[in-house]
Each structure stands twice: as C-alpha cells, then as structure tokens.
Amino acid sequence: MLNIKKKDKVLILSGKDRGKKGEVIYVSPDKGKVIVTKINVVKRHTNPTRKDLGGIHKKEAPIAISKIMLICPKCSRGSRAKFDKLSDGKKIRVCRRCGEVIV
Known part of the structure; x- marks a missing residue:
C-alpha cells in the first residue's frame, strides 16, 4: 500500500524542482510514479x-x-507517514513528526 494518494500535498526531494511543493494529481502504483x-x-x-x-x-x-515526501497538514513540514490500525481494522496514515492523522 502506498503512502501517497491523489490530492496529497508533497515536497520534491531531488531533481530540477527540488524544494518545491505541489499537489498530486495522478498516482501509478505499478510503475511507482506520480504526477504533481x-x-x-x-x-x-x-x-x-x-x-x-x-x-x-x-x-x-x-x-x-521515491523523489517526493508527504507534507503533513498540521505541522506543514515534509514527513514520512506510518500506518496504524484502528480497532475496527481500518488502516490510517499518521505523521511520524507530530502524530496527527493524515486524511
């Protein structure tokens, strides 16, 4: 399961657009690519x-x-997302920096 979804805010880590922020408009999980x-x-x-x-x-x-990083909506910084399971079995994404749930 990917930690990047459509309409997520992301930070570019490398390349000619390094440091820029944008919104994901397309995700291709089989190719491992996104369009921002x-x-x-x-x-x-x-x-x-x-x-x-x-x-x-x-x-x-x-x-x-691999060249993008998710931006947490609460702390507005690039962070990795971890997956936690709720009591009903649903998976949710959680910011590793602040612990906020990423919707």
Whole structure:
C-alpha cells in the first residue's frame, strides 16, 4: 500500500524542482510514479490534428515516488507517514513528526 494518494500535498526531494511543493494529481502504483501539479513540466511538440492545433504544449511529466515526501497538514513540514490500525481494522496514515492523522 502506498503512502501517497491523489490530492496529497508533497515536497520534491531531488531533481530540477527540488524544494518545491505541489499537489498530486495522478498516482501509478505499478510503475511507482506520480504526477504533481506544476512540477517536472516538459514541452511536447505536437502535430496538428482535427481536434486541436499543433505546436509546443507544456505538461507535467511523471516523477518517481521515491523523489517526493508527504507534507503533513498540521505541522506543514515534509514527513514520512506510518500506518496504524484502528480497532475496527481500518488502516490510517499518521505523521511520524507530530502524530496527527493524515486524511
């Protein structure tokens, strides 16, 4: 089970966007990659089609999950998440720094 989910706030640990923060918009657990808003932006050169014009378009490229860190909503710092089980058997994510439940 991954500790990164869609709509999580994350911190970039390495690469050209190191230190930037963004929101996860797509997670691919089988490939171990995520797409984060306004992070790892690349230019795609496309030919014109019937649907849209050609040209140079900017889009976010996937980055490895190992290069991002979850940001705790309470302490607003990058932290690892651990999993705890509730009494009813549900798994929840908990911040290792402050102990707050991450929803």
